[in-house]
Structure formats: structure tokens, C-alpha cells
Amino acid sequence: FKTAAENxxxxxxxxxxxxxxxxxxxxxxxxxxxxxxxxxxxxxxITEQEIADGMAVITGLTGEVDYTVTMFKGAxxxxxxxxxxxxxxxxxxxxxxxxxxxxxxxxxxxGESFVLFPGTYTVGDYAITKSIAIxxxxxSEKPVVVGRFTFGVxxxxxxxxxxxxxxxxxxxxxxxxxxxxxxxxxxxxxDRCLISNYKSHFFYDGSKGATLGEFKLTNSIVDNIxxx
Numbered sequence: 001f002k003t004a005a006e007n008x009x010x011x012x013x014x015x016x017x018x019x020x021x022x023x024x025x026x027x028x029x030x031x032x033x034x035x036x037x038x039x040x041x042x043x044x045x046i047t048e049q050e051i052a053d054g055m056a057v058i059t060g061l062t063g064e065v066d067y068t069v070t071m072f073k074g075a076x077x078x079x080x081x082x083x084x085x086x087x088x089x090x091x092x093x094x095x096x097x098x099x100x101x102x103x104x105x106x107x108x109x110x111g112e113s114f115v116l117f118p119g120t121y122t123v124g125d126y127a128i129t130k131s132i133a134i135x136x137x138x139x140s141e142k143p144v145v146v147g148r149f150t151f152g153v154x155x156x157x158x159x160x161x162x163x164x165x166x167x168x169x170x171x172x173x174x175x176x177x178x179x180x181x182x183x184x185x186x187x188x189x190x191d192r193c194l195i196s197n198y199k200s201h202f203f204y205d206g207s208k209g210a211t212l213g214e215f216k217l218t219n220s221i222v223d224n225i226x227x228x
Contacts, residue, residue, distance in 0.1 A: 009071065009079040014140035019063035019088035024081065026071070028054030032078055036070045046071070063088025064161075087115050087135050087162070095121070101145070108132055111156075116143035116163065123147035125173075127180070131155045136162030139192055148173045148198070151188075151210070152181035161191045167198040170226045174199035182209035189216040200227025 010025040026032070032051060035044045037058065050056040061067060063085050071079035093112060095101055097119025104114065105126065113133040118141035127150045136143045142164040149165075151158070167173035176198050177188070195202070202225055203215075 005077045005080065007079045007081075009081045012081050012083055014086075014138055017083050017086055018061075019086050020061050021057055021059045022061065022067070022069070022083060022085070023055065023057050024069060024071075026054050026079060028052060030054065030078070031073050032071050033073050034071075036072065038068050038070075039065070061085050063090065084139075086138055089115055092133075092135070097121075097143075102126060105132065113159075116145075118143055120144040120146065123149070125150065127152055128155065128158055129153050131157050133157075133159035133161070134163060135160070136164075138162070142192075142194060148176045148178065150178045150180045151183050151185055152179070152207075153183050155183070155185045157187040157189070158185065159187070159189045159191075160193050161189075162193065164194040164196075166194070166196055170197045170199055170224055172199075174227070175201040175204040176225075177203045179205040179207045179210035182207045182211075184211045184213075186213040187216070188212065188214075189218075190220045191216070191218045193220040194223070195220065196223040196225075198225045200225060 008026045008030055016023040032046050034046055037044060046056060064087060066084045068082045070077055092115045095104055095114050095116045097117060101121040102123055108130050110130045115135050115137055117137050121143060123145060124147045126147055139162050142162050144164045144166050146166055146168055165176055176195055202222055
């Protein structure tokens, strides 16, 4: 048999993961020489100061990308950690708790991306009329979006990431997602989201003639939809 590879990395918390960097920790003074960062297969030396501190900040990463950092002493692996970088605001529109999310969505241009900071945002019964992306800033503090979304016009894509779409008490809102007209949508995507507390129907087509090219639900939880 072959024993598992050594891993001296400390547990990686969400607070250590940024859009373009990550802070890694391991026991100070450990004998290590370099990192291999993938994707890219980048060989990055570990400095004497980093070895003494048991800490390194790896920069130059890209937002919303899955990375693996493997730590070596020469040819021997001493640690490995996998993570996904957080949202890079880049050209996205930041939304802070207390902002009127509905007003911002109404004023959106087609293809605009919104990054929500932690907090609670109420949209009520909101009809999406443009291709947009709504993303939470950090996976560990998903912003709560209270209400539901309907679709009645042709759209290229609607993307949700790192949000908590919530009907509050399963008595106020039905159908967190609903077609209200015979629209055509290329993609609706949920990644690392929570969708919970609705009367009925996770996705309802009231139009009887809508088309959806692709629906993606990844690393997400749908819970407490009490009806059909």
C-alpha cells in the first residue's frame, strides 16, 4: 500500500481567500522550498521569511477560479490545498446593504454584473428584463435576497452566485423562479446558492410556451419548498 501525501497546511478560512490572492499558513519553521500553483503549473519559491513565519500570501490570481496550491520540500510534497477565489469586482457594480437593489436592477444595462456585499435585500416579485449576473461577495456571508424572480422576455443569460434567495417563511412567496410569458432564455445558472422557504414550485412555467436552453444548479441547496 501507499500512504497518503503529507499535508501540513492549516485549514483555509474564507477570510484568507480574496479575488486575486490567498493567504496560506503552516507550522512556522517547517522545511519547505516552493509551491506549485495550478492552473498554470506555476513554480513559486518560498522565501526564508515565509518559512520562518509559516505564512505566505500568493498574489496574481484570477477571481472566481478553482486553484490548487501544492507545497514541496524539494521533490517531496508537504501540503496541498484547493480553493476558489472570490468575486473580482472588476467592472461589476457593487451593491451595499441599504442600497435599493430593485432600482439598480431597473437601471441595469444588458449584461451587467452586480456584486452584493453581506446584508439583506428585498426585491419582492421582480421581473428580470435584461441579461444580468447577481453575485455575493463572499461564500461565507451570502447576501439574503428576499423575493422571487420572473421571466417574460427573451434573454441570453441570468446568473446567480453566492446568494441566499429566500421567501422568508414559506407563506409569502410561491415559485422562486417563474416564466410568466413565452420567453426564450439561453442560460439560467445558480452556483453556491441557497434557495429556500417558498410556498411551492421551485421553477414554474405559467406561460405554457417558454423555452430554456440550459439550467445549471451547482454546489447549491434547495430547501423547504413546501408545496408541489
